[in-house]
Amino acid sequence: MSLTPLEAVERAAYALSASVTLDFARDPEAPDVLVCTLHPRVGDPDEELLHRFRQEVTDQVLRVRIGEQTAPVRDLIYAVAFSRTGLIAEVVPE
Amino acid sequence: MSLAMPSPDTTGEWEFLPFSFDHLDEATVLMTNLVGEQIFLTNDEFDQVRSGVPRSSSLKRRLASVHILRRRGESLPVELLAMKLRTQNRRLAQSTALHMFVVTLRCEHSCRYCQVSRQASSNDEFDMSPDTALRGLEFAFRSPSRSMKIEFQGGEPLLNFPMVRYVVEKAKELNREADKDLAFVIASNLVLLDDEILEFCEREGIYLSTSLDGPSDLHNRARPRPGMDSWERVVDGVKRAQDRLGPHRVSALLTTSAASLDRVTEIIDTYVGLNLHSIFLRPMSPYGFALRPRSGRSYEVERWLSFYAAGLDYIIELNRNGYPILETWAAIIAKKMFTNDDSGYVDLASPAGIGLRALVYNYDGGIYASDEGRMLAEMGDLTFRLGQLGEATYDDVMLSEELLAPQMTSLTHSAPMCVTCAYRPYCGSDPVFHHTTQGDFVGHKPTSEFCQRNLGVFRLLTQRARRDPYVRELFIDWAHSC
Numbered sequence: 001m002s003l004t005p006l007e008a009v010e011r012a013a014y015a016l017s018a019s020v021t022l023d024f025a026r027d028p029e030a031p032d033v034l035v036c037t038l039h040p041r042v043g044d045p046d047e048e049l050l051h052r053f054r055q056e057v058t059d060q061v062l063r064v065r066i067g068e069q070t071a072p073v074r075d076l077i078y079a080v081a082f083s084r085t086g087l088i089a090e091v092v093p094e
Numbered sequence: 095m096s097l098a099m100p101s102p103d104t105t106g107e108w109e110f111l112p113f114s115f116d117h118l119d120e121a122t123v124l125m126t127n128l129v130g131e132q133i134f135l136t137n138d139e140f141d142q143v144r145s146g147v148p149r150s151s152s153l154k155r156r157l158a159s160v161h162i163l164r165r166r167g168e169s170l171p172v173e174l175l176a177m178k179l180r181t182q183n184r185r186l187a188q189s190t191a192l193h194m195f196v197v198t199l200r201c202e203h204s205c206r207y208c209q210v211s212r213q214a215s216s217n218d219e220f221d222m223s224p225d226t227a228l229r230g231l232e233f234a235f236r237s238p239s240r241s242m243k244i245e246f247q248g249g250e251p252l253l254n255f256p257m258v259r260y261v262v263e264k265a266k267e268l269n270r271e272a273d274k275d276l277a278f279v280i281a282s283n284l285v286l287l288d289d290e291i292l293e294f295c296e297r298e299g300i301y302l303s304t305s306l307d308g309p310s311d312l313h314n315r316a317r318p319r320p321g322m323d324s325w326e327r328v329v330d331g332v333k334r335a336q337d338r339l340g341p342h343r344v345s346a347l348l349t350t351s352a353a354s355l356d357r358v359t360e361i362i363d364t365y366v367g368l369n370l371h372s373i374f375l376r377p378m379s380p381y382g383f384a385l386r387p388r389s390g391r392s393y394e395v396e397r398w399l400s401f402y403a404a405g406l407d408y409i410i411e412l413n414r415n416g417y418p419i420l421e422t423w424a425a426i427i428a429k430k431m432f433t434n435d436d437s438g439y440v441d442l443a444s445p446a447g448i449g450l451r452a453l454v455y456n457y458d459g460g461i462y463a464s465d466e467g468r469m470l471a472e473m474g475d476l477t478f479r480l481g482q483l484g485e486a487t488y489d490d491v492m493l494s495e496e497l498l499a500p501q502m503t504s505l506t507h508s509a510p511m512c513v514t515c516a517y518r519p520y521c522g523s524d525p526v527f528h529h530t531t532q533g534d535f536v537g538h539k540p541t542s543e544f545c546q547r548n549l550g551v552f553r554l555l556t557q558r559a560r561r562d563p564y565v566r567e568l569f570i571d572w573a574h575s576c
Binding site for chain 2: 011014015016017018058059062063066067069070073074076077078080081082
């Protein structure tokens, strides 16, 4: 098991920020645990909101992991794609 | 609340390539690869992806077929994705294709939602001079793009028809040496269309683009003019232009006001009645006079999306029943979705289309990054004013902070949420819209009207194409038509 990346929680907070704002902090008793407090912009927190947030965090975890795993090949694809565009003049050594 | 996830398997023979995803509906996940090619998974299948490389051989093969998975070290998927990516971005080296000349601010309409600062039709101090027009042309011909479309805007450009004629003739003269693929469009309400103008358009190969908001009561209420006969005149103008120039040389644009939202089939029927074969169900933009309380712009994105969906479904049925008619926005997106190509549409590009795909030369010589940037300037916001013809050089303008700052900060490859959005390859950035509505070039995506509207349309088109092979083929046909 691994802890949820903080970046995934931050991304989820941003994605849902039209309807909810978020406080999060490390639990002083268990530093590996992130404690999140949801503040709906309208009304009180309910189960539906919690489910939406959990679902969003779950999706963001995958996005963060895939982003990290595939970063080298993504950079390679971009490098190959734009290496022969002619946008930058090739420097010919004298 | 604490959250924990199993670590995906990163060992073995297979590895993931970059992908994005969206929960298309309760039972389906859409996955897109780096260039926007699609695959649909059930929730069970997607759960396998969450856990790492799927065990199912058939799922592995399906994911590999759209370059979301590859055998470790395999080079072909990288080369194919790179080639497609380069093709999608080929226009970057070919800026700027669209050049808009605002030959006058004068107009004899007083449309409720007009986005420009119109002036009384007798006030010729707001006309473009020949000297300004020539400087605009010389500037435009500096663009590296092999194709060049010159669009005449206003006000009502036919109120300064001598300047339209001058620009067309001068542009053709300059093009003898430049040898670009040159095209002309007059964006006009057609009220002033007469035989002399039609003869000129026919001889010079000029296209006409007009505004038609649907049935007469809807159109005339939104577009008042002396006599309240705008609809009758535009209908007459469309018919005359079709007869003289041919049906393909005249098109019409719709501006959706709140009063339009419950009348989409009537609006489309008006287009069909005029033998028009395309319609652009575009929402009203938040610029210029459109921001006034009486403009009719005040409607929710959800209401507009319902309007759009109803209109699209009606258009699909018209096609199914034998009347070919294309919805322009769907066609622009379908081109990106199904052909790995791009129509060059200014508002769905990253880097943003401002400056790189379109430049505007105002009647007074002001150079703007887009028509919307000019409208903002008329409201006192000069953020997208790039310089003055005769003072700023081409390099000054194209390398200016005023153009590069909004471009660089709003790239969808780095903007929050855009960077992981499944629909990013079909979308774009619109720094002018976000500057206007949210106060910065990037915008706050969860509350961005641009984002909500485009996501709604992307999901709608994806769902319709997936459910019905006829619709998919129709969208592909549209993609090749725009």
